[in-house]
Amino acid sequence: MSFTLAIVGRPNVGKSTLFNRLVGKRLALVDDQPGVTRDLREGAARLADLKFTVIDTAGLEEATDESLQGRMRRLTERAVEMADACLFMIDARAGVLPADEVFADILRRKSARVILAANKSEGRAAEAGLIEAYSLGLGDPIALSAEHGEGLADLIEVLRPIAEEKGAEAARIEEVAPETDIDLSDEDGEEVTEILRMPTPERPLQVAVVGRPNAGKSTLINALIGEERLLTGPEAGITRDSISLPFDWDGMPVRLFDTAGMRKRAKVQEKLEKLSVADGLRAVKFAEVVVVLLDAAIPFEQQDLRIADLAEREGRAVVLAVNKWDIEENRQEKLKELKQSFETLLPQLRGAPLVTVSAKTGRGLDRLREAVIRAYQTWNKRVSTAALNRWLAAMVEAHPPPAPGGRRIKLRYMTQAKSRPPGFVVMCSHPDKLSDAYKRYLINGLRQDFDMPGTPIRLWFRGQGDKNPFKDRKKSTPSRLRKHLGKPSLKD
Known part of the structure; x- marks a missing residue:
């Protein structure tokens, strides 16, 4: 059984730097400015043979x-x-400050196991602070350097007894646990074929919540998981890191990503905000379903459109959720206006789910779950090659492709090359001369006839060897006719 280690301390003592080193990735934002981290970030850490969960605070x-x-x-x-x-960290170069003494007293009351670490201990400048750490009464301090990786061997020796104790506890639980393995076999003997890979605890559904600052993203995730896990408040831009949380959504394993609010690029000037936005964009790239959260008071702002278009260009399934619906008075008129604006301003996502929610009261969260599942299923959809070619023949018969320069374009064959999102390849003649209007005609037909509304569709056109292989070859006389024609051969 893995144990959990929380890293705590004053601002700017190097907690996020140590967190990144333990998990082996640059997950947490790191900057010289104090107070960068605001939310709790969990990660899978590994030190030698020890595996555990670490929390950056x-x-x-x-x-x-x-x-x-x-x-x-x-x-x-x-x-x-x-x-x-x-793991209580202090800055060895700054020494023990009055705030460290206050927090050490709090930790003694709240946590049974407190490990004291003096970070930034490289060099002689940290020797005095390392000696002062003994005055906190938390045992022998570990001299660490999170930036350079020094002192991790001492940390392993302190953590090993905790891991062994947790392992022994897990073994006792396993001994007294009842037998729950049941052999489920198909009585009819029919083979069950899985059409769609549904999320599992090992591979949960990746859902990212994105939007402008103060749209209610963190509040929505807190309402979904049923606890105050993320920091919220009336201030805009509270969230800085992209926080991922495992979550069981009514039987569906999900990993939720809370991202920082994305403002217009011209307004993003500070380095820290640039890092936060870049972290949010990375979360969109790793997600499978992106929930674009809008503010009911000011929906479909220019930045909302850019965020939704970004998710579509990245090829992610998109769900639009309108938050703060509880304070809306004329709901029917507002909903009709939202749908009209959606079709007009985001034609590339026409048909994508649009739901109204209230993160404050929790209303509409069941509809949001249904919309996420529907978008995920459409995103994974596959169509047989036979059905695609019958459909292609009907589409060409209804509206043949144009003939630029009098040369008719022939669409010969079509197949689905990939899913997530659906991607199709059409073999044709002169693919470079096919107009964008005709490509949109085929994409819209795919959405309508194969029930794929709102999901990004990729359509590629490939040439099929129309060139004559003997076109550029020089004519040559066969050797057996040379003597008959009186022409000298190479041997002559």
């Missing part, structure tokens, strides 16, 4: 009110209560 602040710093502190304290062990 926000910097501990002395605020206890309803301010942003106070809410961040409560979220960090919750992570300490959840974890099996707590």
